[in-house]
Amino acid sequence: MPTKVENLLQQRPVFLIVGVRGFGESLRDAGHQVVFLDWSPPAGGDPKLAALLDDLL
Amino acid sequence: MSLKERINAANEEALRRIVAADPVLVDVAPAGDVIPGLEDRMILHSGPPVTWERMCGAQRGAVIGMCLFEGWAQDPAAAARMLAAGEIALEPNHHHGTVGPMAGTITRNMWVWVVENRAFGNRAFCRQVESFQQFGDHSPDALAGLEKWRDTWGPALGTAVRKMGGVPLKQLVARALLMGDEMHNRVVASSSLFANAVAPHLVVCGLPTEQVVSTLFYAGNHPFLFLGLSMAAAKASMDPVRGVEASTVVTAMARNGTEFGIQVSGLEGEWFTAPAPRVQGLLLPGWKEEDAGLDMGDSAITETVGWGGAALGGAPGILSFTGGTAEQALAFSRDMRGISTGLSPDYLMPALNFEGTAVGIDIRKVVHANLVPVIDTAIAHREPGHGIIGGGIVRPPMECFTKALARFAEKYQG
Structure with missing residues (x-):
């Protein structure tokens, strides 16, 4: 009897794309199933602002 | 209490005050009679503080227009010289409980909507919206629109609004949002609702027929009429915050x-x-x-x-x-x-x-x-x-x- 991992590997993959849509769009264009999750680093990735927000938000 | 907790509590209070606001149009009146601190030879303008030297072209055109409107200068060149010489004070509307569309220019003889926030007792003011002088046009035609507002439409609307005992704006805005307005550049429904509400009172308020008819045409056909009101209502709602x-x-x-x-x-x-x-x-x-x-x-x-x-x-x-x-x-x-x-x-x-x-x-x-x-x-x-x-x-x-x-x-x- 195949294990869960073996079952998983026999199915078509579903890609979860976090943040950068471009990565997923090329996979989707190639026929793969893609789920997009909108995400961006806090404060646009600015570490000083992110540190400020740690105390305030 | 941590700083985060203090901020969250403060913001809940701010939200409570915004939601509780009850803006009511109570008058239309000369700015010099109602706006605190608006002095002679002073022009209120939109935005944060700015000097004549740093002012953009459109706002320069609008303040020149106000100098002509007030009779402080006889032509645009003379007005520009007065402004460059610092003879006219320039202050932000927001420093006077006031807001103005585009260049936002207001002087003592410009009539303004007067909105009272009855939940807190404060008042806010906004001038009328038009498509010329507030964008920097200081031609005689543009200034004629301001004069008509000062001499005919503003006084008539003020008389009617006082006769009505004020026009509650919260319900009117809520209704207009259900009719496809968003209260900034789409105020067609609210303008019509307001015109409908004020029209019968205009007819019976005892003003000369010519002034009443002119004001009915103005109020009933101005697609941006309510923007001056929504701005004053928004300002009156936000100032207690x-x-x-x-x-x-x-x-x-x-x-x-x-x-x-x-x-x-x-x-x-x-x-x-x-x-x-x-x-x-x-x-x-x-x-x-x-x-x-x-x-x-x-x-x-x-x-x-x-x-x-x-x-x-x-x-x-x-x-x-x-x-x-x-x-x-x-x-x-x-x-x-x-x-x-x-x-x-x-x-x-x-x-x-x-x-x-x-x-x-x-x-x-x-x-x-x-x-x-x-x-x-x-x-x-x-x-x-x-x-x-x-x-x-x-x-x-x-x-x-x-x-x-x-x-x-x-x-x-x-």
């Missing part, structure tokens, strides 16, 4: 065509500014991109209170003025929720399952999400002497919010 200690809620967003400025409740009296952005939108036939001036006007007070860009999803009709798609408009309204403190229980959008508009823009959430509010607006020419040239969508510079956040941390973290 000023000075809530430790609140990070934005109390004003305003632009003078040179700079964009914001004010924050817990940092009362301070402006956080950055260069004014360019508006993305549609130009009227005959105008080109390079003709356009930068973002200008106090009208973003409507977005500050949770209308305008925050309510775009419920007002797809406005897209013919600003450009964009209905899907984008819905996304704008959804996005604003992520950077605001709560939702209005009164101002609802049918297109979003009757959910309330986003209320209480929070500088912390704006910076955290790296997402600034959306504003729909008109476009002025970059040079003096022209009327409206287009409309579109604009975003405030993030720099205003990061500066405010840094200053907030400096003041409150110590």
Whole structure:
């Protein structure tokens, strides 16, 4: 009897794309199933602002 | 109590005050009689403080127009000389409990809408909206519109409004939002509702027939009539939110065509500014991109209170003025929720399952999400002497919010 991992590997993959849509769009264009999750680093990735927000938000 | 807990409690109080606001139109009156601190030889303008030297072309044209309107100068060149010599004081509307569309210019003999927030007792003021002088056109035709407002329409509307004992605006705005208005550049429904309400009182208030008929034509056919009222209502609703200690809620967003400025409740009296952005939108036939001036006007007070860009999803009709798609408009309204403190229980959008508009823009959430509010607006020419040239969508510079956040941390973290 195949294990869960073996079952998983026999199915078509579903890609979860976090943040950068471009990565997923090329996979989707190639026929793969893609789920997009909108995400961006806090404060646009600015570490000083992110540190400020740690105390305030 | 931790600082985070203090901020959250302060913002809940700010939200409570915005939601509790009860704006009522109580009068239309000469600005010099009602606006505190508006002196002779003084022009109030939109946006954060600005000098004549740094003023953009459209606002220069508008202040020249006010010098002519007041009779301080006989021609535009003489007016420009007086302004350059510092003979005319220039102060922001927001420093006087007031707002003005586009260049926003107000002097003592300009009549203004007077709106009282009956929940808190404060009053706010806004001049009438038109398509010429407020955009920098100081021609005799443009000034004739101001004179008609001063001599005929303003006094008639003031008489009718006083006879009515005031016009409650909260219910009127809520109804107009259900009819496809967003209270900034789409005020067709609210203008009609207001004209309908005031018309019978105009007819029986004892004024000369010619003045009544002229005012009925004006009120009944002006597609932007209510913008002056919605701006005054928004200002009256937001001013009680000023000075809530430790609140990070934005109390004003305003632009003078040179700079964009914001004010924050817990940092009362301070402006956080950055260069004014360019508006993305549609130009009227005959105008080109390079003709356009930068973002200008106090009208973003409507977005500050949770209308305008925050309510775009419920007002797809406005897209013919600003450009964009209905899907984008819905996304704008959804996005604003992520950077605001709560939702209005009164101002609802049918297109979003009757959910309330986003209320209480929070500088912390704006910076955290790296997402600034959306504003729909008109476009002025970059040079003096022209009327409206287009409309579109604009975003405030993030720099205003990061500066405010840094200053907030400096003041409150110590």
